[in-house]
Amino acid sequence: MARRLNWRAIRIHRSYSVDEAARALGVAKVTVRRWIASGDLSVIDNCKPMLILGDELSAYLRKRRSRKHKLHLDQCYCMKCRAPKRAAFSEAELTGANGKTAMVRMLCETCTTVMHKRISLQQVSRLSALVSLSGTHRFKHLGETNQPCVNDHYKTEA
Ligand SMILES: [Zn+2]
Secondary structure: OOOOOOHHHOOOOOEEEHHHHHHHHOOOHHHHHHHHHOOOOOOOOOOOOOEEEHHHHHHHHHHHHHHOOOOOOOEEEEOOOOEEEEEEEEEEEEEEEOOOEEEEEEEEOOOOOEEEEEEEHHHHHHHHHHOEEEOHHHHHHHHHOOOOOOOOOOOOOO
16 A cells, blocks of 8 residues: 655645655655656746645645545546546536436536536435535426435545
């Protein structure tokens, strides 16, 4: 199992060279360069040697960590960003439903790619508390499930 990176070691108000970031996190420099090369970790523009903002680094590490976890209810996996993303403008739309599940469509908050996911009917009302959920009128019976689901495995804390 990979060692967990301690993003709390990163101070968000300073910037890091690749070397400093690697040392602070206890990883190889090549690892940090790989994060940058993948486009997932941004560096300060026009700066040589490369400098990474502490809060970018911290956000990247948190995102990376959460990638291994289940999506939050108001997140979908964006194929383009290759990361779980929240809904742009906090808006989502129900696009279909059957007896047990509903399809939700939302736009990636980062790149506005359309994302879909299937949620249980019990989750619909909870999702509508998190985002402005349109399309529910087409599936009237969905609004009636206000009981929290006991099998709920989604963590709602950020
Ligand atoms: Zn995206």
